Amino acid sequence: MTATADAEQAGLTELTPLADYLGSVLRRLRPLPPLEIDITQAYGNLLAEDVIAPHAFPAFDQAAIDGYAARWEDIASAGRGGQFGPTGGPSDGPGRPVRLNVVGDLGAASWRPVRLTPGTCFSVAAGSPLPNAADVVVPIDWTDQGMAAVEVFQAPKRGYGLRRAGEELPAGAVLARAGTYVTPAMVAVFAATGIGHVVVRPSPRVVIVATGDELVDVGRGSQPGQVVDANSHALTAAAAEVGALAYRVGICDDDPEGLRGLLEDQTLRADLIITTGGTGTGPGDMVRRILSRREAGRAGPVAFTEVALYPGTSLGFGTVGAEEVPVVCLPGEPGAALIGFEVLARPAIQLLAGAEPVFRPSVRAHLLETVSSPTGLREFRPAHVAERRGGGYTVQPLRGGPYTLSGLAEANGLLVLGERVTTAAAGSTVDVLLLDRRR
Template structure:
């Protein structure tokens, strides 16, 4: 029987995860920038800072429906304590109507006002918009029962975003609200990093396509579907090639073909040292272009990284066990995709959380365990490990976080504070 000391000695021979990730990510560079029309830019990462070409709002405008007036003309208006109209209201002549499409410049004179719609340009000299409900809603003349403060109900040109404002920095992912901000300030094109093209390949003679029941010697290919979805979630354009048998020539040919359309290739399966582990056997012989490393990671200690093809396309090789493949994707493939996309930061956000249940952890390995993290009333977070440990697909499916236990942790006790990666899945 292997002793605890023997297990720890074996773990000490593994490469620390942080060192391994650093060595991999230093070999990658963001993809070349691309000029895109604004309508196509959503989801991409900016390659350059974006500066407002025009002010927003572009002109002085009404923020509400009402009457645009001079404040000194309405200041004497008042209302009773219960809001009912009083005779002491101010009466102004309504000299015109202004809608959002009005364009002719107009000016107020003493004792006059304009009926305005939200978004309409303000007449010159107007410095207040009186809400409709504070008036008798007159058409030729209007009585105002309550005076708003000077500046109420209007927006000045450039009040929110003056021309020349930096709207977003390089490395920012473009979301729908940013698209609106860019459009409103005159930005029709943006320079972005291309969304990485990710090709996903599952390997193994035992694999069968989804829809067939597993028989002895057969395993349904869940990995290529899951990893393709994970790549899309990471912001990539993902292509599932499907199943590749453990045939050396077939694997070589497939990878060579895929380098023509891939910015990075992700394989799953065949990373071990067994007789059927063809990915490791074939790729590790290619002049050292792909290396397989025993990493202090649980689940799944063996990861591969390197380049393939004449274009030297990066390739990430993950284990074949589904949970280990998904964890491997999170810790290695996802940061690589984010780096290619120019995103900052490349790692998921993390929080410190109060552990609700005592859990064991293997010595010398950095464990990533499915968990549910929740905000505590009054601040902070709690984290509940999910049943079954790291190797359960059902746990990963239900998790909104990954509990991270360091190499020196053998038991994390309830009540201790631990690190949790936030998966940020929309529910």
């Protein structure tokens, strides 16, 4: 649907406010049931329950550095009366080193329990278990690095160079709360405390279908009567950006039986289906004609609604198949499809994933250029938002308005103009949705 058609549609039809429409759709969705998965697969998922440490970390007293594990009372007098260089080693000044017998070497794989006796030490590597009675690890640079015996030139503080069992995370500690995204560092913490599986909200499986007899695959230019399918590729990327497992089915012709069969097949692997194209009321808008028709034995129709949204007023939502898989129907115009994804499909994916909040963050920004907006429609316009020196934000509308793909590609925000706004003057304060492009 073109910008002109949008305006005509707005004038002929009583439009549903966008907030009312989103509320009615999102109330019909529920987060996917929790799933226990291996921690190596958990990155990016939301935890469905608190994660409790079954074991302490570190699991045993261990050396934190390479050096010599000793009893502090045996080395306490080392270096008294002398001078030491900037690295902690001896300078040319006088000093009083302490001599200890090195009775063994310990590495990270050592497992036999050993014990220090007065006047002795062990050479230890970082991560190795500490000998019993050891309460300090002397850095190598503070010694003469001897093998059978070692001279200690300076005494660290008691407890230096070692980590006690449970010092960082005791057994029973809450490692992460439900509703937290799993990060790589969090995976390391889980593994270190003995956790191999966690219960998460699974990533929604989202299938994207582009419809229309006019569509052709990428790799060649459009000819009269042909349009290169940009939508299914863009929407697949958009679904992946929000954390979904996105599957691009490709192009489906305007064939009633073919479309029904394709959607029925996809319900077996989808938590959400997104279609693009055919949501209007024209003779070629097959998606609306097929999916809005109630048929015996089917879960129910997809409802198509004229929403006070610019661009793309016609949106569809309902369920398909015996499993009642949710389906979101977006317009075929690429700019309208991407905006429709932002305002409808993206919140739906977030809700299925159990994420909160489901909407993108927004800021109030100082508008740098006067813009006009269609009457009665909530407009989402590509824009560039920047932080102001001293605080706050500025927003610059990008050329071409909401229908230009180049503007959407450059945007890091969407300028939002309400239904009652016909003109927003330069210098006024407006709402801007922040687009996260860091993934």
